[in-house]
Amino acid sequence: MKILVPVKRVPDPTQKAKIKDGHIDLTGASWIVNTFDEYAVETALRLLENGADGTRAAGEIIVVSIGPEDAAKEIRTTLAMGADRAIHVVTKDSEIDALVVVKVLQSIIAAEKPDLVVMGKQAVDGDANQVGQMLAGKLGWAQATFAATLELAGDKKSLLVGREVDGGVEYKRVPVPSVITVDLRIVGSKSVKNGITPESHNYSGEGARLPSLKGIMAAKKKPMVTGKLGDYGAEAAPVIKELSVTLPPPRAAGQIVADVPTLVKKLADEAKAL
Amino acid sequence: MGNILALCEFNGPTLRSSALANLAFARAAATAHGGEVIALLVGAGAQAASADAAKYAPKVIVVEDAGLAHYLAETYAPIVARLANENGATVVSATATAQGKDLLPRVAALLDAGMASDIASMTAKDTFVRPILSGNALSTVQISTPIVCVTVRQTEFEPATELGSAGAVTTAAAGAIDALGATFDRLDAQKSDRPDLGDAKVVVSGGRGMKTGENFKVLEELADLLGAAMGASRAATDAGMVPADWQVGQTGKIVAPNLYFAVAISGAIQHLAGMKGSKTIVAINKNKDEPIFQVADYGLVAEWEKAIPELISEIKKLKASR
Ligand SMILES: Cc1cc2nc3c(=O)[nH]c(=O)nc-3n(C[C@H](O)[C@H](O)[C@H](O)COP(=O)(O)OP(=O)(O)OC[C@H]3O[C@@H](n4cnc5c(N)ncnc54)[C@H](O)[C@@H]3O)c2cc1C
Numbered sequence: 028m029k030i031l032v033p034v035k036r037v038p039d040p041t042q043k044a045k046i047k048d049g050h051i052d053l054t055g056a057s058w059i060v061n062t063f064d065e066y067a068v069e070t071a072l073r074l075l076e077n078g079a080d081g082t083r084a085a086g087e088i089i090v091v092s093i094g095p096e097d098a099a100k101e102i103r104t105t106l107a108m109g110a111d112r113a114i115h116v117v118t119k120d121s122e123i124d125a126l127v128v129v130k131v132l133q134s135i136i137a138a139e140k141p142d143l144v145v146m147g148k149q150a151v152d153g154d155a156n157q158v159g160q161m162l163a164g165k166l167g168w169a170q171a172t173f174a175a176t177l178e179l180a181g182d183k184k185s186l187l188v189g190r191e192v193d194g195g196v197e198y199k200r201v202p203v204p205s206v207i208t209v210d211l212r213i214v215g216s217k218s219v220k221n222g223i224t225p226e227s228h229n230y231s232g233e234g235a236r237l238p239s240l241k242g243i244m245a246a247k248k249k250p251m252v253t254g255k256l257g258d259y260g261a262e263a264a265p266v267i268k269e270l271s272v273t274l275p276p277p278r279a280a281g282q283i284v285a286d287v288p289t290l291v292k293k294l295a296d297e298a299k300a301l
Numbered sequence: 302m303g304n305i306l307a308l309c310e311f312n313g314p315t316l317r318s319s320a321l322a323n324l325a326f327a328r329a330a331a332t333a334h335g336g337e338v339i340a341l342l343v344g345a346g347a348q349a350a351s352a353d354a355a356k357y358a359p360k361v362i363v364v365e366d367a368g369l370a371h372y373l374a375e376t377y378a379p380i381v382a383r384l385a386n387e388n389g390a391t392v393v394s395a396t397a398t399a400q401g402k403d404l405l406p407r408v409a410a411l412l413d414a415g416m417a418s419d420i421a422s423m424t425a426k427d428t429f430v431r432p433i434l435s436g437n438a439l440s441t442v443q444i445s446t447p448i449v450c451v452t453v454r455q456t457e458f459e460p461a462t463e464l465g466s467a468g469a470v471t472t473a474a475a476g477a478i479d480a481l482g483a484t485f486d487r488l489d490a491q492k493s494d495r496p497d498l499g500d501a502k503v504v505v506s507g508g509r510g511m512k513t514g515e516n517f518k519v520l521e522e523l524a525d526l527l528g529a530a531m532g533a534s535r536a537a538t539d540a541g542m543v544p545a546d547w548q549v550g551q552t553g554k555i556v557a558p559n560l561y562f563a564v565a566i567s568g569a570i571q572h573l574a575g576m577k578g579s580k581t582i583v584a585i586n587k588n589k590d591e592p593i594f595q596v597a598d599y600g601l602v603a604e605w606e607k608a609i610p611e612l613i614s615e616i617k618k619l620k621a622s623r
Contacts, residue, residue, distance in 0.1 A: 046438075051433075157406040157409070157416055160406035164378060192399035196545065211535060211552055212538075212545060266445045266446045267445075270428065271440075271441045281582070281600060283602060287615050294560070
């Protein structure tokens with residue numbers, strides 16, 4: 028099974044947002060692999076490997092990133108986790124939007140013919156949550172978004188996907204190929220079943236795996252192809268333009284109350300909330 | 302501006318309350334920029350809910366078909382896209398619910414439309430304000446495609462009020478239905494008599510410090526006393542203490558109740574992203590240095606084991622005294 032995983036880097040969300048000239052100031056920012064994309068790489072690995080002994084007999088994981096030259100570092104991180112090779116389409120972030128990204132991915136998919144696209148449900152900087160669904164729509168493929176559990180069928184021709192929706196968990200079956208976007212709980216200890224990892228095996232459940240030293244060394248030798256938007260039939264013509272960014276006003280300072288009776292009194296009389 | 306096609310979810314014979322936020326957005330957009338509001342109801346039961354929709358929108362389109370027994374993005378998206386074109390829509394909107402978030406980007410792809418997710422307002426006919434970076438910044442974006450798709454953040458729009466007269470209801474054909482090999486298997490529903498998290502006036506949330514699901518009982522008692530919805534942090538939902546759909550935050554539900562209780566929750570930015578808009582925030586935590594106290598209007602440094610039973614009895618006393 029060949030799995031394509033689109034990834035992007037995002038500014039470390041623990042940094043305080045700063046504004047310069049009406050936009051987010053990213054000078055000196057530190058960057059990480061978007062957490063949901065890291066989860067997507069983790070998911071792809073769990074779909075292919077035997078989790079109990081860490082071996083993988085077949086299959087390939089290709090990561091794709093569309094972004095600035097510097098992002099090569101974060102792409103290497105995903106190779107160090109265990110992805111096999113990378114495609115880096117080098118652009119400025121200001122030259123792309125969701126539709127441009129989808130166009131590039133479509134062209135890569137036409138060439139690579141993956142069995143599955145597994146991606147994060149959203150990037151935690153733009154919080155847009157669009158690309159997976161748009162890609163599936165453009166390809167005319169089925170989609171399973173916000174996946175919390177995945178079960179690969181014995182014949183590897185379909186997947187049963189547990190999706191967290193309003194009011195419960197929906198189970199949807201999608202054929203191969205299709206687009207899957209992953210949610211937080213896909214990294215639970217038993218969230219991915221591939222018929223290879225023994226039922227008894229528990230993954231750590233604490234997020235995606237960290238690259239091992241061996242993985243980091245191996246990643247240096249893994250192939251990374253670089254190209255430009257034009258190589259993939261796309262152009263730097265985003266339809267979405269960011270006019271300005273502002274920071275919301277901070278909440279007024281609150282107070283520490285001494286005890287429960289004081290809290291109830293203040294909620295009733297001051298806040299009029301009870 | 303052309304018309305606004307507002308996709309409305311329903312539950313039995315009535316619209317879901319989340320749909321009223323979308324209709325409020327659509328009405329405000331039409332008032333400011335012209336065009337007509339068209340409510341679109343798709344799927345099993347759409348006809349039965351159309352009378353309710355007609356209270357809020359001058360025009361309602363209903364699509365019901367045996368092939369649409371369950372929601373699937375694959376079958377719904379082409380219908381919405383086709384009706385947008387047929388009805389002169391330049392804005393297609395949905396509330397940013399699980400379904401809205403799943404469906405609208407797919408519709409946008411079919412229409413080659415630019416999309417703004419989770420918008421807080423519309424400032425010109427092609428310009429929208431939306432939160433980014435877990436709600437730590439607000440971005441104003443301009444979209445240049447002839448049709449624009451948006452999802453609407455429920456907490457930013459007061460529910461639409463009824464119009465004086467009922468709108469006109471028409472039906473439209475589903476057309477060829479092709480699920481592209483996808484099938485709905487089942488829904489493991491989370492039944493609850495409490496209000497929806499999205500529109501509850503009071504929300505009681507618990508975090509990792511609650512330690513077990515069993516311990517949430519006392520929070521549920523507090524919630525029921527206040528007619529509140531239950532919420533939780535990711536740590537509590539991940540640990541399986543409570544259902545996943547209780548999660549409040551950047552990637553869970555966005556809530557903005559009158560009163561929000563954060564109990565044994567540290568206040569990570571991803572959690573704050575989902576509740577910072579609440580009117581009054583109460584934090585109960587045993588560690589006075591936790592970031593949750595920086596957004597709380599009232600902070601109580603205490604262990605929940607002691608504080609919550611006392612809070613329940615004090616509120617009962619207050620209620621009895623009124
Ligand atoms: C991509 C991504 C998305 C995320 N999305 C979300 C999201 O949508 N929502 C979300 O909530 N989180 C989200 N998170 C997780 C978030 O970063 C935090 O890990 C999580 O919110 C922590 O939950 P918590 O506050 O319950 O746990 P902790 O941070 O462990 O806090 C537990 C708290 O309980 C207190 N406590 C312990 N015992 C007691 C006691 N007896 N009485 C009183 N207080 C006590 C402690 O002092 C502590 O403050 C996300 C993370 C990532 C990486």
